[in-house]
Amino acid sequence: MKHNFGAGPCILPQEVFQEASQAVIDFNNTGLSILEISHRSKEFEQVIQEAEALVRELMDVPSDYSVLFLQGGASQQFAMVPMNLLPEGRKAAYLDTGVWATKAAKEASKVGQVAIVASSSDKNYSYIPKEFSVPSDAAYFHYTSNNTIYGTEIFEKPNVDVPTIVDMSSDILSRVINIADFDLIYAGAQKNMGPAGVTLVIVKNDILGRTGRTLPAIFDYEAHAKAGSLYNTPPVFSIYVSMLNLRWLKEKGGISVIEQENIIKARTLYDEIERNPFFRGTANEQDRSRMNVTFVMDTPEQESAFLKLAQERGMVGIKGHRSVGGFRASIYNALGISSINALVDVMKEFEELSK
Template sequence: MKKHNYSAGPCILPQEVFEKSAQAVLDFNHSGLSLLEISHRSKDFVAVMEEARALVLELLGLEGKGYQALFLQGGASLEFLMVPYNLMKVDGKAAYLDTGTWANNAIKEAKLFGETVVVASSKEQNYNHIPTDYTIPTDASYFHCTSNNTIFGTQMKSFPKTDVPVVCDMSSDIFSRSLDFSQFDLIYAGAQKNMGAAGATLVVVKEEILGKSGRTIPSILDYEKHIKAESMYNTPAVFAVYTCLLTLQWLKNQGGIAAIEKVNEAKANLLYSEIDRNPLFIGTANPADRSFMNATFLLVNPEHQETFDKMWKAAGISGLPGHRSVGGYRASMYNALPLESVQVLVDVMKELEVVYNNQSQLAEK
């Protein structure tokens, strides 16, 4: 039976990415060698890295605007550290918006470097919304935000205008919607949502903001060293980078971000409409801040859980349980999840309502 994969990440990727990357593991570019056994400095892999880096800037509309794309390692969690190391001025401060677990982790690492101003937080409300009423200190070295909160199902729909550099963790919604990406000075994202296999981290940085912190930066954490080495300062996560290239090529063939955004809107609208219509379900995030990537919702009556769980599993759905800090369900609808899979989930939700209504009618008799 076809699987409908709602995993929050690592998550579904386009089928052609699985097929082409598996083939490359067996025989890369008809070389008679596996992708895994060739030098990262071989002509064939350098070409992969270069095309992937160029495609990132092309898809984000950042070509020729002073940005560099890097494929590093360590996930967003290492970026939580690299950002203040590279950008927070000695004796300076940084401003952070606290919208969830990952934002909070980023804040913790920044505090090791200097004054870290949390301009606003929705923690008291279990991160069910995106704060909007805050001021960014004009003397901050940078402002940091998280565009999409995987765990809590919220997403920033707009970003503050400010004169300080804007840093955004886009791990869970990069390449999913049209934005003016030039409003950001540094974007980072773990690959394992919309971009490729776990193990690569994308960093897109405007070069002019670098080299100003006054800190001595360890080589491996220094964005300028990675740029100078053309994203090959040390051996990159070769396979993960290749899956990123394949996914970016797929996205370009779909029509780029503008095209996938329409599909993502259709999927999110279909699911949220059902959550709002169906009396058995309730969404957890503030409707205005609902994520188009991760829809979080609860059963109104927890007694329906056993039946619902059986039903969606029987329909071939996987990865639906919510994160332990929110409970309930989380439907992650990344770029590669087809609309058809959302329809299957919505059908199960409707079916549950029918089952429940029938039971109620029987009980009344």
């Protein structure tokens, strides 16, 4: 048995894999593979409509927001956000909480003017800056709610007076949020929503079309919204699997239920990190992520030995990102508590063996 702690693309529910596998052979008894059906067929239209309806239901999306399924990942959103929301001559405010937040700001600076309002780079992004202000004339404020590499997460929307854009790639669907707090939310699917190849965008309609920029249609949120995410051929299979995963989440009881599980999963693992003398967390305690748990050991030798033991016990993807080192256990929605317990058991086993 494998326990997949990979940071993304990552584990999805086994039921989803089973159903997706079947659909690759015969989708809904059509006699056709999901890979060969037209994106204009009524069968696929039902899929994408159900996917959108599930996002709206699970996240309680107000009716004046569009729900889009786009290609290109969060990296493409780094460019599309300023292209759609940053007028020439205005400034956008970015909070720098690590590699992905830095990249979002850097890519935006190729489109327009960017101001970094705060950064935690002084301590290798191990904490979330709290004291900062966003200029009231900023076109928007952008932040990254969960920082996979450093294991930090922003649970409360910072108190700012300008339109707020959030990259929720790695914590979307993991906890209840109030959509109306945000003007645009984006998330690459490949953590909690589905496989790689599709990106969710939830955008308040009335912030669009105001920059005066001429955009190719493929980069224009309004063009996608008007076409119901069918402006061009969508990534059919990635949307289909996302829909299956959203169904699974609904059947589990929705986001408030999975949030409670995620709280317990994270606490179980952090508790062991605190208790076990061989491990210590790298993130500032009050900023600890529920999705990515980062921890280190005292010596490279211990880390090699623990990694080997963990791999022997079926753990996959727990090596930390090179910029933090040590270990990163990504514990997304689909990872069961049994896998958390298995990891805790290995940590205890390591402690015993080292006595």
